Amino acid sequence: SKLDANLDFDAIVIGGGFSGIYAVHRLKNELNLDVIAFEKGGHVGGTWYWNRYPGALSDTESFVYRFSFDKELLQEYTWTHNYLTQKEVLNYLTHVTERYNIKDNFKLNTEVTKVKFNEDESYWEVTTNHEKTYTAQFLICGLGLLSAVHKPNIPGIDNFKGQYYHTAQWPENADYKGKKVGVIGTGSTGIQLITAIAPEVEHLTVFQRTAQYNVPLGYRKQSEEEIAEIKANYDQIWDTVRNSVTAFGYPDTNISAMDHSEEEREAKFEEAWKRGNGFYFLNHVFNDLATNREANDAAANFIKKKIKEIVKDPETAEKLTPKEPYARRPCANDGYYYTFNRDNVSLVDIKANPIVEVTEKGIRTTEGEHELDVIIFATGFDAMDGNYTKFPMIGRNNVVLKDKWKNGSRSYLGIMESDFPNMFMSRAPLSSFTNNPPAIESELGWAIDLIKYLIDNNLRTAEPTKEAVDGWYDLCLKLSEGSLFGETQSWIFGANIPGKPVSVRFYMGGMGNYNKELEKRGFSELVFDKALEKSDR
Ligand code: FAD
Numbered sequence: 001s002k003l004d005a006n007l008d009f010d011a012i013v014i015g016g017g018f019s020g021i022y023a024v025h026r027l028k029n030e031l032n033l034d035v036i037a038f039e040k041g042g043h044v045g046g047t048w049y050w051n052r053y054p055g056a057l058s059d060t061e062s063f064v065y066r067f068s069f070d071k072e073l074l075q076e077y078t079w080t081h082n083y084l085t086q087k088e089v090l091n092y093l094t095h096v097t098e099r100y101n102i103k104d105n106f107k108l109n110t111e112v113t114k115v116k117f118n119e120d121e122s123y124w125e126v127t128t129n130h131e132k133t134y135t136a137q138f139l140i141c142g143l144g145l146l147s148a149v150h151k152p153n154i155p156g157i158d159n160f161k162g163q164y165y166h167t168a169q170w171p172e173n174a175d176y177k178g179k180k181v182g183v184i185g186t187g188s189t190g191i192q193l194i195t196a197i198a199p200e201v202e203h204l205t206v207f208q209r210t211a212q213y214n215v216p217l218g219y220r221k222q223s224e225e226e227i228a229e230i231k232a233n234y235d236q237i238w239d240t241v242r243n244s245v246t247a248f249g250y251p252d253t254n255i256s257a258m259d260h261s262e263e264e265r266e267a268k269f270e271e272a273w274k275r276g277n278g279f280y281f282l283n284h285v286f287n288d289l290a291t292n293r294e295a296n297d298a299a300a301n302f303i304k305k306k307i308k309e310i311v312k313d314p315e316t317a318e319k320l321t322p323k324e325p326y327a328r329r330p331c332a333n334d335g336y337y338y339t340f341n342r343d344n345v346s347l348v349d350i351k352a353n354p355i356v357e358v359t360e361k362g363i364r365t366t367e368g369e370h371e372l373d374v375i376i377f378a379t380g381f382d383a384m385d386g387n388y389t390k391f392p393m394i395g396r397n398n399v400v401l402k403d404k405w406k407n408g409s410r411s412y413l414g415i416m417e418s419d420f421p422n423m424f425m426s427r428a429p430l431s432s433f434t435n436n437p438p439a440i441e442s443e444l445g446w447a448i449d450l451i452k453y454l455i456d457n458n459l460r461t462a463e464p465t466k467e468a469v470d471g472w473y474d475l476c477l478k479l480s481e482g483s484l485f486g487e488t489q490s491w492i493f494g495a496n497i498p499g500k501p502v503s504v505r506f507y508m509g510g511m512g513n514y515n516k517e518l519e520k521r522g523f524s525e526l527v528f529d530k531a532l533e534k535s536d537r
């Protein structure tokens with residue numbers, strides 16, 4: 001350690017995804033700190049290491065699903081299609097770790113099992129599954145917002161004779177081709193998977209609990225000219241990203257859906273349908289689909305009409321038709337509804353006929369047994385706080401983060417918590433509901449500026465006041481109250497996990513406003529502790 005010779009490292013980073021990689025690079029190469037990073041997985045990449053299921057694809061467009069901080073890298077590193085496959089994102093992130101010479105900072109196959117703030121001497125103790133404990137002044141957590149796997153306990157699963165696995169733990173020996181496959185779950189992941197594997201399996205049985213709105217993605221090859229033009233305009237593109245609502249690279253609109261005649265509105269929806277992308281459809285055609293019920297109904301009805309047109313069997317079409325507002329994380333996939341016209345695909349409505357148990361031979365619902373060789377869980381994640389409550393994270397006064405969050409998670413700016421000095425989080429509860437890489441750069445950018453400020457001013461710790469945390473929570477709550485997202489039961493409010501408190505988990509004010517908050521507040525709502533003198537020890 002360079003800052004305090006008594007500690008093992010200056011900073012410890014947990015997680016090897018976009019967040020961990022960005023943190024290690026800036027701490028090591030810019031602040032010159034001695035950094036170690038722990039990653040549970042066998043490779044860096046985070047989400048893009050774990051989610052190797054067929055059909056896995058970004059639905060942020062390629063040009064903005066990357067870091068913005070390195071202008072040369074933006075010019076050099078290229079892509080072929082308007083979205084990135086799992087493999088492509090993984091390759092990109094691997095490349096970043098090589099380019100910045102940080103690959104060796106990551107200790108792979110190493111899970112952090114406990115972190116504890118040593119209050120007497122103000123440092124973090126980090127314990128791993130290899131039974132070792134390391135110390136550092138700063139702790140940066142990039143544990144992942146959609147990373148803690150949710151695999152529901154279905155009675156009898158251990159009796160199943162075939163293979164079963166979760167999409168985010170896709171095994172190398174997955175053997176589903178030519179088999180009778182059952183998929184549980186029809187969120188963004190299930191939709192991608194179902195469309196991808198339907199042509200490869202003997203029979204696919206889709207177990208759907210809640211029907212989702214899906215719009216096309218518009219996946220296509222991009223010409224060299226198109227890519228060159230993007231690269232020539234990157235300054236302006238990132239400016240749009242950082243100041244927009246979704247940070248997806250689309251300019252904001254100030255047009256309300258209800259200011260149009262029905263005909264004009266339908267024409268706009270049709271245009272967006274042809275263009276593709278769920279975030280575009282939900283947020284950038286009109287500005288009020290997520291907040292105005294009438295506007296939301298209009299969009300929902302447009303998609304419902306499409307389902308009816310595409311899906312040939314009326315009973316299947318009816319089952320696929322959502323009964324709730326269009327207010328979850330928007331799904332986008334080019335072939336999804338068409339897949340249900342295939343002879344080898346069937347849809348089981350498990351809301352009407354719930355799963356009773358898994359048997360040796362398959363899945364039994366209240367209606368009867370479905371014989372299967374393979375069961376795939378596309379059942380999502382204990383999102384936002386799942387990885388933060390999984391192992392003891394202990395702050396001042398022996399406060400455990402899980403206990404602190406038992407009625408709903410809180411944070412200051414999505415980055416810090418009171419009682420947890422010098423602990424910084426990326427994509428944690430109450431961070432922005434936006435495209436992720438730009439949000440990671442904003443949050444960790446603020447955190448790293450703060451670390452630099454502490455070092456430059458010979459300060460040992462910083463932490464937000466309780467009032468600051470409560471103030472941020474109140475703001476997030478207020479912003480969420482205008483959103484129809486609270487009316488659906490999804491991970492966005494924590495409603496997908498049995499027993500988890502349903503509460504606001506995002507700052508819904510958009511990327512642009514979030515960045516303004518960071519700038520406006522600076523470090524004014526933090527309390528600081530002086531550096532320890534030698535004689536204090
Ligand atoms: P992650 O990539 O989740 O990395 C966290 C890492 O921390 C993991 O590798 C995990 O193993 C590790 N970890 C956690 N706990 C511990 C521990 N205790 N000890 C050691 N290591 C630990 N976002 C978008 O913006 N656009 C998209 O198109 C998009 N598509 C997605 C598609 C899928 C299938 C999924 C699952 C997510 C998608 N996301 C998308 C969200 C995605 O998670 C983020 O974009 C981004 O990858 C998050 O990076 P991260 O580093 O913060 O977290």
Ligand code: NA7
Pocket residue numbers: 146152184185186187188189190209210329350378379380381489490491496
């Ligand atoms: P999601 O969006 O949480 O979807 C999970 C799906 O699994 C959804 O259809 C759930 O139905 C279903 N589910 C969950 N638990 C059960 C049980 N117990 N029984 C039956 N069905 C169940 O996760 P995804 O992975 O698709 O997407 C999450 C994000 O990660 C997304 O933003 C992507 O970017 C990647 P429900 O709707 O709860 O009725």
